[in-house]
Amino acid sequence: MPLENANIDLKHKEKMKKIQIVKAKILAGKTVEKGLVIVHTGAGKGKTTAALGMAIRMIGHGMKVSIIQFIKGAMDTGEQAVFDAFPDLVEMRPMGEGFTWDTQDRAADIANVRAAWEVCKSRIMDPEWKMVICDELNIALRYDYLPLEEVLEVLANKPEDTHVVITGRNAREELIAVADLVTEMSLVKHPFRSGVKAQAGVEF
Amino acid sequence: MPLENANIDLKHKEKMKKIQIVKAKILAGKTVEKGLVIVHTGAGKGKTTAALGMAIRMIGHGMKVSIIQFIKGAMDTGEQAVFDAFPDLVEMRPMGEGFTWDTQDRAADIANVRAAWEVCKSRIMDPEWKMVICDELNIALRYDYLPLEEVLEVLANKPEDTHVVITGRNAREELIAVADLVTEMSLVKHPFRSGVKAQAGVEF
Numbered sequence A, B: 001m002p003l004e005n006a007n008i009d010l011k012h013k014e015k016m017k018k019i020q021i022v023k024a025k026i027l028a029g030k031t032v033e034k035g036l037v038i039v040h041t042g043a044g045k046g047k048t049t050a051a052l053g054m055a056i057r058m059i060g061h062g063m064k065v066s067i068i069q070f071i072k073g074a075m076d077t078g079e080q081a082v083f084d085a086f087p088d089l090v091e092m093r094p095m096g097e098g099f100t101w102d103t104q105d106r107a108a109d110i111a112n113v114r115a116a117w118e119v120c121k122s123r124i125m126d127p128e129w130k131m132v133i134c135d136e137l138n139i140a141l142r143y144d145y146l147p148l149e150e151v152l153e154v155l156a157n158k159p160e161d162t163h164v165v166i167t168g169r170n171a172r173e174e175l176i177a178v179a180d181l182v183t184e185m186s187l188v189k190h191p192f193r194s195g196v197k198a199q200a201g202v203e204f
Helices: A003-028 A047-060 A078-083 A106-125 A137-142 A148-156 A173-178 B003-028 B047-060 B078-083 B106-125 B137-142 B148-156 B173-178
Strands: A037-041 A064-069 A090-094 A129-135 A163-167 A181-189 B037-041 B064-069 B090-094 B129-135 B163-167 B181-189
Touching: A003 B106, A037 A047, A037 A173, A047 A064, A047 A078, A047 A090, A047 A129, A047 A163, A047 A181, A047 B047, A047 B078, A064 A106, A078 A090, A078 B047, A106 A129, A106 A137, A106 A148, A106 B003, A137 A148, A137 A163, A148 A173, B037 B047, B037 B173, B047 B064, B047 B078, B047 B090, B047 B129, B047 B163, B047 B181, B064 B106, B078 B090, B106 B129, B106 B137, B106 B148, B137 B148, B137 B163, B148 B173
Parallel strands: A037 A163, A037 A181, A064 A090, A064 A129, A129 A163, B037 B163, B037 B181, B064 B090, B064 B129, B129 B163
Antiparallel strands: A181 B181
């Protein structure tokens, strides 16, 4: 090995040793295990998809997940086909009827949101379910189709070790305030702009 | 129903009808199906998790996915347990040995990156694999552990219908320039700051 490279490698090793000590110290301070309130918001993609990724991790660890979808109606998705292999560990319930511009029926939209929320609430309060994903709930809250206070109250009283994941654009400030983990997905570049349609495996 | 509510509902219906027409027109222009170059970057969570969500969708549609991990070494993850149920459709290969501050061996890190990239390349160029996830490749590119030009060349020559997903912070500008779909995950709030440790189901 040339002397110059050997020097780079040696300096690298010393620097990394120092970083390792700092990282170990930080890690040692992280001892709490608890159910989290997790929010995925922003105009970018990946909000629901990352929630599905967590669902898969829960299933793999043998913990039960309930996925309640506020906007989506029943359709053939790839995730459903995989979940079907684990009927005792996961349920995915599409309880919407599509976007507001497709239903064109505000009263029916509000009734659907109410029905979906009642299921979320029962799943969250039942300690058997270790993660409840309220998919697109933020949309319902934004349009006041459901009182925010009801959601905050359930979150405040959820079982200690239950994770609740709430997705959708425009998360309400009050929700962010009570959440443990909030990620914003932003759009840097989107293929729909160049005429690409929603594709199996990527979007559904 | 009170008259006021009936009016709100009627106005809502008319507005939604107009939106539906606009949305339908936009959708009609989206006819292209093709394999995408997808980048998940940013300092927030959800980059790998959203890639796993897409992997699940691919599997559910019966399309083969290869997941090559540049940083992670073998560990018991929830996702692996689920993937084990679909051995003909998915492989997950942890080809790293941990973070640079744990390995403390720059030459070995570079060799691991090279080995992982060779597998990525072979999977991308083999049309049997419909999605290849290069997990944390951005990190390797950022530290110049792998020449960016090699990656760009493979992406330029990949089979037409193969999706390539590249995750990791600090995506290089040149990569973003050639990507079809780029999402930035930003941290709004993180529970690690309040002493919560990485938990099964959420982080692994």
